[in-house]
Amino acid sequence: MASETTTLTALEPQTLREWITEHEDLVVIDVRSAAEFETMHIRGSYNVPLPLLSEHADALAERLGQRVVLVCQSGVRAEQARQRLGSSGIGTALVLTGGVPGFAAAGGDVVRGAQRWDLERQVRMVAGSLVVVGLIAGKFVSPKLRVLAGAIGTGLTFSAATNTCAMGQALSKMPWNKVADEPSAETAINRIPAAA
The missing domain is CATH 3.40.250.10 (Rhodanese-like domain)
Structure with missing residues (x-):
């Protein structure tokens, strides 16, 4: 063995x-x-x-x-x-x-x-907020705006698959994170x- x-x-x-x-x-x-x-x-x-x-x-x-x-x-x-x-x-x-x-x-x-807030918490807040905004705007403004929720979901899936986070990298450059x-x-x- x-x-x-x-x-x-x-x-x-x-x-x-x-x-x-x-x-x-x-x-x-x-x-x-x-x-x-x-x-x-x-x-x-x-x-x-x-x-x-x-x-x-x-x-x-x-x-x-x-x-x-x-x-x-x-x-x-x-x-x-x-x-x-x-x-x-x-x-x-x-x-x-x-x-x-x-x-x-x-x-x-x-x-x-x-x-x-730590960077991972900021990413969850921004991603979640964009999904909610996309769904609400898709319901009350134009159904085409639901694409925003889909784009965020696609980005999160890609992030998990590649173990990278473009949103986290972008947020790390914000003034409150400097x-x-x-x-x-x-x-x-x-x-x-x-x-x-």
Whole structure:
């Protein structure tokens, strides 16, 4: 009987809490936007937003050791980052189960700043609102306006199939999602100590 090997890709919040105190070589990378990071982040984590990480994964991989944990709001963006770092030679990165909110709920040490809606919640609000507007306008203005609801549904289906979110990328550029200290690739990567 052949043995099957399983690669661990997820890390529970309680385990991360233990690792933070036990492992000096641990690097926690938060791949959410700078505004989301400012709202709440794991103490000691580094903010490298997913678009920067995706574009500069090779340079980031050069600085990282073997104990890397990626975090976001729910795990979706962190998983994308894990796959991208994997293609750059970091095959041991883990994704925090439940994201930053899950870590905070498990009693983890987080830093809280100015409160704002996370990007995923903003996407749900905009998408839901556009569907409702499309249906109401289709009923009372013109049936052709129901196409708006169909377009949003198609976009959400494409988003799920490709594990991307164009609406999230667009919303991340809105003024309320900007902070004064939006990291550049160089500053985001250089904040992370180089692996020994």
